[in-house]
Amino acid sequence: MSRDSRRIRGRSQRRGTDDSPLAGPSSRQPGEASGPVLRAVGLSRAYGQDESLVRAVDGVDLDVPAGQALAVTGPSGCGKSTLLQLLGGLDRPTDGEVWLGGRRMDHLGERALARLRRRAIGFVFQSFHLMDELTAAENVELPALLAGASPRTARNRAAGLLDRVGLADRARHLPSELSGGQRQRVAIARALVNEPLVVLADEPTGNLDSAATHDILRLFDELRAAGQTLVMVTHDERVAATADRVVSLRDGTLADDTRLDGGGTTRLGSLLNWEG
Amino acid sequence: MQDVALALLAKEPSHGYDLRRRLVAALGPLGETLNAGQVYVTLTRLEKAGLVVQEREDAPVRGPRRKVYALTAAGQERVAAWMAEGAGARADVTEFHLKLVAAAESGLADPLALVDARRRELIRSLAEAQHAALAHDTNSEAGLLLEGIALRLQADLRWLEACERTWSARAPRGKGGGKG
Numbered sequence: 001m002s003r004d005s006r007r008i009r010g011r012s013q014r015r016g017t018d019d020s021p022l023a024g025p026s027s028r029q030p031g032e033a034s035g036p037v038l039r040a041v042g043l044s045r046a047y048g049q050d051e052s053l054v055r056a057v058d059g060v061d062l063d064v065p066a067g068q069a070l071a072v073t074g075p076s077g078c079g080k081s082t083l084l085q086l087l088g089g090l091d092r093p094t095d096g097e098v099w100l101g102g103r104r105m106d107h108l109g110e111r112a113l114a115r116l117r118r119r120a121i122g123f124v125f126q127s128f129h130l131m132d133e134l135t136a137a138e139n140v141e142l143p144a145l146l147a148g149a150s151p152r153t154a155r156n157r158a159a160g161l162l163d164r165v166g167l168a169d170r171a172r173h174l175p176s177e178l179s180g181g182q183r184q185r186v187a188i189a190r191a192l193v194n195e196p197l198v199v200l201a202d203e204p205t206g207n208l209d210s211a212a213t214h215d216i217l218r219l220f221d222e223l224r225a226a227g228q229t230l231v232m233v234t235h236d237e238r239v240a241a242t243a244d245r246v247v248s249l250r251d252g253t254l255a256d257d258t259r260l261d262g263g264g265t266t267r268l269g270s271l272l273n274w275e276g
Numbered sequence: 277m278q279d280v281a282l283a284l285l286a287k288e289p290s291h292g293y294d295l296r297r298r299l300v301a302a303l304g305p306l307g308e309t310l311n312a313g314q315v316y317v318t319l320t321r322l323e324k325a326g327l328v329v330q331e332r333e334d335a336p337v338r339g340p341r342r343k344v345y346a347l348t349a350a351g352q353e354r355v356a357a358w359m360a361e362g363a364g365a366r367a368d369v370t371e372f373h374l375k376l377v378a379a380a381e382s383g384l385a386d387p388l389a390l391v392d393a394r395r396r397e398l399i400r401s402l403a404e405a406q407h408a409a410l411a412h413d414t415n416s417e418a419g420l421l422l423e424g425i426a427l428r429l430q431a432d433l434r435w436l437e438a439c440e441r442t443w444s445a446r447a448p449r450g451k452g453g454g455k456g
Contacts, residue, residue: 075437211414218410237433238426241402242410248395258396260403267401268408271425 035102036063037197037229038087043096044252045082056082058252059096064198069220069230071243079252080233081202087231088121088200089113101197118147122191124201124232128183130175136186137162137171144193154193161189165219181212188219192228199223201232205239217242279358281318282327282347283378286355289331289346292316302377306370319345327351359385362397369435376439380446387443395436402429 040062047054056079064070072080085091087098089105098106105116123129130139137158144154162171165185175183184204191199204220205213217239224230224244232243240246241260248256284295296315300307322328323345331346347355359379372394379385409422 214410214414217406221407221410237399237402237430238406241399241406241426246399256392256395258399260400264404265408267404268425271401 036099037066037101038062038064038231039097039099040083040087041097041099043083043086043093043098045079045086045091046094055252057086057093060249060252060254062247062254064229064231066229067224067227068245069224069243070232071240071246072231072233072249073235073237073240073246074249074255076235078249080235080249082252083249084200084202084231084233088123089117090123118143119194120197122194122196122199124184124187124191124199124204126203126206128175128180128187128207130183130186130190132175135172135174136167136178136189139175139186140190140193143190147194149194157193158189161192162186164222165189166215179212180208181215184208184212184216185219188216188223192223198229198231201230203234203236204232205234205236213239277314277318278322278327279355280374280378281315281322282351282355283358283375283382283384285328285345285347286352286378286382286384289344291334291342291344292319293342295319298381299374302374303370319343322351327354355382355384359390362393369432373439376443380443388440391436391440391443395433398429398433398436402426402433405429 040060043057043060043062044055045057047056058079060083072083074080082091086093086106089098089100089108093106096106097104100116100120103116105113108116130136131142134142137155140158140161141151141154144157145151149157159168159171162168165188167182167185167189170178170182170186175186178186184207188199188204191201201220205216208216220230220232221242230243232239234240244260246256246258246260247254280299281295284290284298290298292312292315296310296312299310299315303310319328323330327348328345328351329348331344334342334344336342359375372390376387376390379390380387405422405426409419409426412419412422414420414423
């Protein structure tokens with residue numbers, strides 16, 4: 001067994017002793033000397049060939065350390081959604097490597113990849129992708145059950161997470177009985193149910209109004225404070241500005257990489273025009 | 277205005293009439309309010325400040341003689357400082373636009389590098405605004421102000437996208453004809 005797969009197993013053992021989803025991944029601190037949670041090396045994805053070759057993602061190198069909230073921005077068609085699909089093992093690169101938790105995942109077989117995705121990655125999509133015929137709680141429980149949790153454990157984790165996202169009183173509702181913002185919060189709870197190494201979100205606020213967007217961004221902020229590694233793709237500058245780091249994608253390549261320390265108010269102060 | 281005039285002179289010595297023509301070309305309809313007198317007054321002030329010097333006088337076949345101005349060493353220093361300085365979150369669109377035009381014309385700075393630096397500046401300001409907004413009730417007075425600030429910064433960032441597209445299509449290093 002490789003050192004890397006032991007790392008992942010180590011997590012699931014810890015999980016066995018700690019049933020509470022509220023505990024959060026607090027053992028992973030930013031700056032932990034264990035290398036990046038997610039790493040892309042020369043990552044490329046091309047479609048078509050010869051004249052019609054389109055390089056959707058073209059040689060991206062990217063390290064996402066534990067506990068970082070990373071936003072990937074860029075105009076539509078810049079390749080940012082494709083990049084997220086590659087990072088999440090939903091699509092295969094034509095060249096380059098993807099590493100998750102120290103383990104190379106781009107050349108895993110389909111079954112091993114599906115297993116890794118289920119256990120170690122939480123997905124959040126623009127259009128929620130909830131199962132319409134399942135209640136909120138059942139939607140959250142499902143990935144836990146698929147990953148081998150007992151029904152009781154899955155139920156407990158789902159209840160804890162729905163409470164955490166402020167929907168304890170909506171657990172028995174069907175998605176059709178929830179607002180867009182509530183559905184996305186269910187989707188986020190679902191993404192967290194297996195305590196993933198990383199949450200990948202593709203335009204998570206793309207279908208939401210500004211009040212619901214605020215709710216989701218606050219929730220992401222709480223997750224980040226609890227040490228959750230997060231990668232989100234967004235074309236919305238205001239959403240990107242809530243991250244720790246923003247990378248811009250242009251024509252499939254990284255064009256800019258900016259670190260943010262959003263806590264202060266010095267820049268806001270300079271916007272005031274005090275002339276006394 | 278002084279900085280812009282200096283930056284345009286950095287490309288080559290020029291007379292007031294030509295400076296005005298280049299400014300109007302860069303400003304479009306906004307430049308129509310710019311009269312020739314303003315340009316000459318600016319040049320005279322710059323000369324008094326020792327930033328430009330009258331290099332020679334052109335005598336066209338027709339029309340009045342034209343004083344051709346060139347940058348002094350102090351003028352060149354000031355242009356370089358203006359190019360390098362951050363515009364600040366409050367800077368208006370026109371000033372930054374003229375800075376890009378002057379940077380490209382004079383070759384003193386890469387417009388795309390200026391766009392990148394400005395984007396970083398704006399996104400950092402927006403980060404502060406957004407974090408503050410998330411900490412406040414949307415319906416509070418503070419929340420309302422923060423919403424306005426965030427929307428304005430977002431608009432500036434979107435305009436920078438357009439700047440980047442245009443200037444990268446023109447720049448030699450640019451990757452024009454993008455696949456996006």
